[in-house]
Amino acid sequence: MAYCKLGHVYIVPTVLTKPPKSKFAICVCPANGFFVWINSKPRPHGKDQMPLKAGCHPLVTKDCFLDLSRVVQHPTFELDDAREFDRISTTIATAMVSMIRGGLFVLPAAHAEVLFENLRTI
Numbered sequence: 001m002a003y004c005k006l007g008h009v010y011i012v013p014t015v016l017t018k019p020p021k022s023k024f025a026i027c028v029c030p031a032n033g034f035f036v037w038i039n040s041k042p043r044p045h046g047k048d049q050m051p052l053k054a055g056c057h058p059l060v061t062k063d064c065f066l067d068l069s070r071v072v073q074h075p076t077f078e079l080d081d082a083r084e085f086d087r088i089s090t091t092i093a094t095a096m097v098s099m100i101r102g103g104l105f106v107l108p109a110a111h112a113e114v115l116f117e118n119l120r121t122i
Contacts, residue, residue, distance in 0.1 A: 004030050006112060007087040007122045009038075009059055014078050021085040024059055025072065028115045030093065030108050033079070036115075046104040052108035057083060059085055066092075069106035071115070084106055 004010065004027035005075045019055070025035035036052045040059065042049035048069035054062045060086075074082070100107075 004033065004035070004082075005031050005084070005087070007093060009057055009088065010035070010079075010082040011059070011084045011085070012074050012078050012082040014074060016072060016074070016078075023049055024090050025074070025082075026066070027108065028071065032114065033073045034072060034111070036071060037067045038064055039067055043067055043069055045069065045106065048099075048107055052092070052097050057086065057088060066096070068096065068104055068115075071111050072076065072108070088122065090122055093119045 006027055009020050009025050010025050011022050012025050014020060017023060024038035026033050026038065028036055028116070035057055038052065042065045046059070048067070050066040050068055052062075052064050052066055054060060086122065097116060097120050100119070104112050
C-alpha cells in the first residue's frame with residue numbers, strides 16, 4: 001500500500017522511532033503522504049497535543065494523545081507494510097480542525113493549513 005486515504009488510521013511499522021516500532025498514524029494529506037501520530041503519552045514539549053479518549057476509534061483502547069506538532073512522511077517501504085483501519089469520526093476531525101483554527105505552537109503554518117483544508121472535509 002503506497003497510498004493512503006484521508007482520515008483513515010493506519011498501523012505503520014516505522015524506523016522513524018527509537019527503537020523502531022509500529023505506530024498508529026492518521027492520514028491527513030494523501031497527496032503529500034502526510035500523517036500525524038497517535039501517542040500513548042504527550043510529546044515532551046507538551047505543545048499541540050490533542051487528548052483522545054479510549055473508544056473514540058476502534059484502535060484507541062486507552063486514553064492517548066494526537067500529536068499535531070508535526071506531520072510525518074513515512075517512506076514507501078513502510079506504507080507497503082501498513083495496515084489500514086476505519087476512518088476517524090467527524091467528531092475527531094472537527095476537534096482537530098478546531099485546535100488548528102485556535103492556533104498551533106509548533107506545527108509550521110503551511111502544514112497547519114493543509115491539515116485544516118483536508119480535515120474540514122471529513
